[in-house]
Amino acid sequence: MDNTEKRSLNFIEQIIEEDLKNGLPKSQLQFRFPPEPNGYLHIGHAKAFCLNFGLGEAYNAPVNLRFDDTNPMAEETHYAEAMKEDLRWMGFEWAKECYTSDYFQQLYDWAVEMIKRGTAYVDSQSSEAMAEQKGTPTQPGTNSPYRERPVEENLRLFEGMKNGAFEPGTHVLRAKIDMAHPNMLMRDPLMYRIIAEPHHRTGTEWRIYPMYDWAHGQSDYIEQVSHSLCSLEFKPHRELYEWFVEQVYTKDKLPLPPKQREFARLNMNYTIMSKRKLLQLVKEGHVADWDDPRMPTISGMRRRGYTPAAIRKFIDLVGVAKRDNMIDVALLESCVRDDLNKTTNRVMAVLNPVKLIITNYPEGQTETVTIENNPEDESAGTREMIFSRELFIERADFMEDAPRKFFRLTLGKEVRLKGAYIIQGNEVVKDDEGNIVEIHCTYDPKSRSGSGTPESQRKVKGTLHWVSASHHIEAQVNMYDRLFAVENPEADKEKSFLEFLNPDSLQVITNAKLELALKDAQPEERYQFQRIGYFCVDKDSTSEQLIFNRTVPLRDTWAKQKNK
RNA sequence: UGGCCCAUGGUGUAACUGGUUAACACGUCUGAUUUUGGUUCAGAAGAGUCUAGGUUCGAGUCCUAGUGGGCCAGCCA
Numbered sequence: 001m002d003n004t005e006k007r008s009l010n011f012i013e014q015i016i017e018e019d020l021k022n023g024l025p026k027s028q029l030q031f032r033f034p035p036e037p038n039g040y041l042h043i044g045h046a047k048a049f050c051l052n053f054g055l056g057e058a059y060n061a062p063v064n065l066r067f068d069d070t071n072p073m074a075e076e077t078h079y080a081e082a083m084k085e086d087l088r089w090m091g092f093e094w095a096k097e098c099y100t101s102d103y104f105q106q107l108y109d110w111a112v113e114m115i116k117r118g119t120a121y122v123d124s125q126s127s128e129a130m131a132e133q134k135g136t137p138t139q140p141g142t143n144s145p146y147r148e149r150p151v152e153e154n155l156r157l158f159e160g161m162k163n164g165a166f167e168p169g170t171h172v173l174r175a176k177i178d179m180a181h182p183n184m185l186m187r188d189p190l191m192y193r194i195i196a197e198p199h200h201r202t203g204t205e206w207r208i209y210p211m212y213d214w215a216h217g218q219s220d221y222i223e224q225v226s227h228s229l230c231s232l233e234f235k236p237h238r239e240l241y242e243w244f245v246e247q248v249y250t251k252d253k254l255p256l257p258p259k260q261r262e263f264a265r266l267n268m269n270y271t272i273m274s275k276r277k278l279l280q281l282v283k284e285g286h287v288a289d290w291d292d293p294r295m296p297t298i299s300g301m302r303r304r305g306y307t308p309a310a311i312r313k314f315i316d317l318v319g320v321a322k323r324d325n326m327i328d329v330a331l332l333e334s335c336v337r338d339d340l341n342k343t344t345n346r347v348m349a350v351l352n353p354v355k356l357i358i359t360n361y362p363e364g365q366t367e368t369v370t371i372e373n374n375p376e377d378e379s380a381g382t383r384e385m386i387f388s389r390e391l392f393i394e395r396a397d398f399m400e401d402a403p404r405k406f407f408r409l410t411l412g413k414e415v416r417l418k419g420a421y422i423i424q425g426n427e428v429v430k431d432d433e434g435n436i437v438e439i440h441c442t443y444d445p446k447s448r449s450g451s452g453t454p455e456s457q458r459k460v461k462g463t464l465h466w467v468s469a470s471h472h473i474e475a476q477v478n479m480y481d482r483l484f485a486v487e488n489p490e491a492d493k494e495k496s497f498l499e500f501l502n503p504d505s506l507q508v509i510t511n512a513k514l515e516l517a518l519k520d521a522q523p524e525e526r527y528q529f530q531r532i533g534y535f536c537v538d539k540d541s542t543s544e545q546l547i548f549n550r551t552v553p554l555r556d557t558w559a560k561q562k563n564k
Numbered sequence: 565u566g567g568c569c570c571a572u573g574g575u576g577u578a579a580c581u582g583g584u585u586a587a588c589a590c591g592u593c594u595g596a597u598u599u600u601g602g603u604u605c606a607g608a609a610g611a612g613u614c615u616a617g618g619u620u621c622g623a624g625u626c627c628u629a630g631u632g633g634g635c636c637a638g639c640c641a
Contacts, residue, residue, distance in 0.1 A: 137567070
């Protein structure tokens with residue numbers, strides 16, 4: 001990274017700098033990325049992992065990947081595997097692969113200590129009764145009748161909970177803090193509940209599972225994480241987080257108390273970030289799977305054709321602060337275009353073809369033209385295309401009654417065929433319903449690209465992409481658009497977000513005409529379809545059935561003109 | 565009705581930590597270049613920093629109040 005240009009620090013970096021200045025040794029800097037393996041990583045998580053891993057890179061500090069697996073009801077191993085794959089693809093390396101479940105025994109031992117010390121107790125009421133005693137934000141709660149249970153009884157019951165002597169819901173372990181505390185999280189929060197479900201890593205070894213608040217801070221503490229970064233909604237948890245760490249703090253063994261700080265999560269328009277809702281989209285079949293290219297998941301974006309570089313750049317531009325935000329998806333698109341423009345080869349693809357016949361071009365003749373692969377990168381070289389009498393061009397590139405600003409093919413006007421000749425439209429052939437089936441034109445034999453003739457240097461208003469009618473391959477092209485039709489699908493309190501799904505988020509083109517160079521295109525390869533957009537070969541693509549996914553269209557000022 | 569957090573062009577972030585005409589990116593709009601209506605280049609519009617007080621020689625930055633928004637009453641994380 002280029003550090004010569006000084007950029008301002010975000011507030012998290014400022015906190016770290018401050019801590020360093022106040023004596024925290026740089027060697028003690030330690031971060032972590034703690035996803036729960038109950039879904040796929042999405043662009044919102046990208047903010048969190050880019051922040052943490054980015055800090056690790058900037059300060060040369062270790063970053064643990066920690067799966068926060070305290071709830072066996074929702075967590076599954078394949079989610080953890082997918083998360084690791086996504087992080088690797090993004091180019092991040094974690095210091096240690098950790099699991100909160102690795103600390104279950106330690107957590108249990110600490111809980112027993114707290115019981116002995118009188119700061120935790122077993123409650124045996126229904127969840128409804130406890131909810132009632134909890135009070136409200138404006139009213140204090142009341143003490144549980146079990147709050148003063150003798151230590152011995154607590155110990156016996158807690159052990160019973162662990163050993164499976166009780167059914168789920170019959171007992172819980174609670175921290176004894178203050179039922180009248182203004183912060184509701186401090187009103188004797190639950191530490192453990194009984195869950196009968198087998199855990200993806202510990203199987204049936206445990207029958208009790210720690211709650212987030214009890215497990216998270218302690219895990220940070222065990223790993224000696226210096227800065228534990230999470231999103232804003234955990235701000236009220238900070239007080240509890242610190243209270244719990246104090247309960248188990250042992251200076252000689254684990255000297256560094258972790259510090260939780262909160263930043264605003266990323267929101268983006270025309271999509272959703274809720275894992276629950278994304279799961280619903282998958283389960284109800286509104287999208288194909290977690291890696292559907294319309295999903296805001298990392299794997300979906302990978303399949304769509306996004307690059308790690310573009311995603312990292314995007315996260316970098318978005319910044320880190322504490323106010324709620326709604327990022328314009330246009331920024332993300334700008335980042336991919338910027339990356340792909342420099343790195344991707346141009347090819348010609350006609351998505352909605354109409355036949356073009358050059359009436360003065362000899363029948364049966366073909367010739368080879370040479371075309372640059374990437375005007376932004378000379379080292380990308382050139383390729384050859386076969387030119388012939390009959391071609392396909394884009395239907396939208398011809399208009400019979402064209403407005404003066406239409407820089408494409410029309411009758412009586414000249415236009416260039418990219419890398420080949422200048423042609424002039426002469427007449428159209430229509431079917432009974434008035435649809436154009438053929439466009440007849442003539443070409444100027446002296447105007448061949450690169451020939452250096454005066455004719456070839458003639459300025460024409462437009463340049464079209466094309467493909468030979470007899471020398472091309474066909475492919476499926478998935479034209480993806482935003483998943484939702486409105487900026488904020490979750491804003492309407494009356495309607496379900498599902499009602500705002502964009503019905504046109506996927507349009508499948510089954511027989512697009514592609515130039516021969518694409519014959520052996522391999523999954524995940526990216527191309528720019530000249531004048532159309534950036535496309536990525538789908539992972540299910542084969543040489544028999546090529547499939548391309550549209551990553552993002554090119555900027556289109558002409559389309560904008562038309563809409564005015 | 566309580567507590568906590570937040571408030572800078574359309575969007576997202578800056579502003580040397582109290583010091584010139586509030587900056588950058590995306591977006592928008594001109595114009596130039598261009599064998600991609602892409603890219604690139606040149607330029608423009610758009611905020612007086614939520615409001616009202618206060619402290620200060622000086623406030624986007626500090627204080628108070630108000631307004632607006634967010635979070636908190638899962639045996640989710």
